[in-house]
Amino acid sequence: MRLDSERHHRRSLRLKGYDYSRHGAYFVTICTKNRECLFGEIANGSMWMNPFGDIVRACWDDLPCHYQHMELDAFVVMPNHIHGIIVLADTVVGAGFKPAPTGKRHGLPEIIRAFKTFSSRRINDLHNASGTRLWQRGYYEHIIRNENSLNNIRNYIQFNPAIWQWDRENPEERQPSCDEIDRVLAKHYGFTEEL
Helix, strand or coil: CCCCCCCCCCCCCCCCCCCCCCCEEEEEEEEEHHHCCCCEEEECCEEEECHHHHHHHHHHHHHHHHCCCEEEEEEEECCCEEEEEEEECCCCECCCCCCECCCCCCCHHHHHHHHHHHHHHHHHHHCCCCCCCCECCCCEEEEECCHHHHHHHHHHHHHHHHHHHHCCCCCCCCCCCHHHHHHHHHHHHCCCCCC
16 A cells, blocks of 8 residues: 655754764754653652663663763653753864874764664563664754753753643643642742742
8 A cells, every 4th residue: 555645754853964974962852662651660759760770871871981082961861751851062183284084974863863773772682572673763852052942941950840740742641739849949940829
């Protein structure tokens, strides 16, 4: 059966014409296939990772070993997705006017593809499920354009487990009451009613 290209096309989430190998900071969210909760659970506003979550964390932390021009910033494993900040740096290595060669520069899509591949293989090996798809196709990305945005995203990542019950990725998401929001803001952000 042929799919109708007018009805069944995938819209790209990427910024048209943007070079995703350019230096800068990128916020990414990657969800599991069918948003299945595979990596642990949230209890008392904290993420408790299971062995699959530990593998995902280890694969993320290992990325700079494979891609020398990148740095990792804030990161969190959630039950069915991850949030992280990847910084692609201008890495000019060498002395004087003639820098040493730095090798091939990889863009964000290649780094995310590798992360998904590395983590899927290790998790599939752990439970003898070779070839099982772990991640949904694609990912969400946001180009971080300034320091204020960077700090806001860092806060969002850090406190994401505290607001899991209201997260749209949570299969049991519900709308919070004003009192619940006030309690979370006070506990995790230090906000009070006087603000």
